[in-house]
Amino acid sequence: MTPSGQQWYVVQTHPHAEGKAVVHLRRQGFEVYLPRYAKRRRHARRVEVMASPLFPRYLFVAIDLIHQRWRVIRSTVGVANLVCSGDEPAPIAGDVISRLKRREDSKGCVQLDLAPRFSAGDVVRVVDGAFSDCLGLFESMNDDERVLVLLDLLGRKVRVTMSMDTIEAA
Template sequence: MKRWYAVHTQARAEDKATFHLRRQGYEVYCPRLARTRRHARRVETVLRPLFPRYLFTSLDVDRQPWHAINGTVGVQSLIGWGERPAPLPDGLVEALMVRESEAGDGPPPAPTFHPGEHVVIEDGPFRDLVARFETMADADRVTVLLDLLGRTVRVTTHHTGIRQAG
């Protein structure tokens, strides 16, 4: 019978361990929490592990080879008592999955601005200036056009740093 087990990872290696465990065919879950990070006048929302250095894997220890987990890149060890892994209480991981999806702790959705739409810049040296939205530069950044000193200047900023004008 498949059950969930805790895996202790190396420091800041949750993503690496998840990748390599999935590559070996294991079902892996690493709950994440959205946190706001400020650095160099930039504010961004990043997903961090809810339990640093831990993730969960679902397996049937009687039918699946589980010893390979301890030798996986990024993994410190499978948590257990003696020679056998210790299963987590039934329903614990499923409850975490439900709460994570209910909380909506993902990155904020990208804005839906249209080219030419007027926006207000909310941070940085151009704070409170009105600009025209040009395009999404990538998944997190937008390009806007500012009218400064009789010229149009292209500025790229994080999408959370602008709002609709009006």
Template sequence: MQWYCAYTKPDGELWARSNLWERGFEVYLPLYQKRRRHARRTSWVEAPLFPHYLFLRADFAGQSARAVAFAPGIVNLVRFGEHPAVVRDSVIAEIRAREGADGLIDLDNGKGAASRFQAGDRVLIEEGALCAQVGLFQTRVDAERVFILLNLLGRDVRAIVNARSLRAADR
């Protein structure tokens, strides 16, 4: 049995995963947490690491590739020429190695969101009470919280914020 990659319909990864699973295939859909903003609210949702793609393990000597290609939610298998492209086991293992205890891919590789910034970097706060404020990154408090220096009402104020609510500010 080997791993293959399937191309799915737009936003159809979860639907395709369940359909292939019901047909007896081992399916792997790597997910990560993505920030979603809607109506001035920010929430975290699970999203596919590779939009429109999922991985499945199959033995096309015993199972027909047509069973995959015509499964609901699937557009087709990724191919090189006429044959479905094989994904090495080591690639799947490398992706799975980045999963956290919650089963989601850790894009920070275990370092935490705060590791993206260096002392003195200009950062923009994107959510919370200090939303839209620009400050200077100072240091990490822990893996998820950081100290930033803000200029509020003409005074420098040190604040602790969630590192996930920050992004690099334009210069």
């Protein structure tokens, strides 16, 4: 529950229009929260880190259903719909927003758990780089999102360190 009887609700936006919806909802006086995370994007052999929506096409808005004209949210630029249960907006659990905000870093990005997607011995395929399309065995992951993979090259097992985003399940 936020101050003055407001509760948090979920708004669905049009594709790639989260930022536009935030601007227009704030202009109408609503408190809005768009959680973001640091996304690594590979393009033209460069890796960029950019803030991307944690829940693409969704954001949160605090509404006092009694005192605010909440129905205008549906016709706001960038908004596709307000998630409802019947005719009324469906509130989310009160601590969801506070738990997300507690996980934010100094740049406002939610810190995600970096648990490895693979366990030791899983067969993986390299999808980028010099060893593209090679199969290997996942060994482990170190602290800075680098993984150790055993590749079979020229009849020998070779341990290679690479970025986590360059492998996928085979």
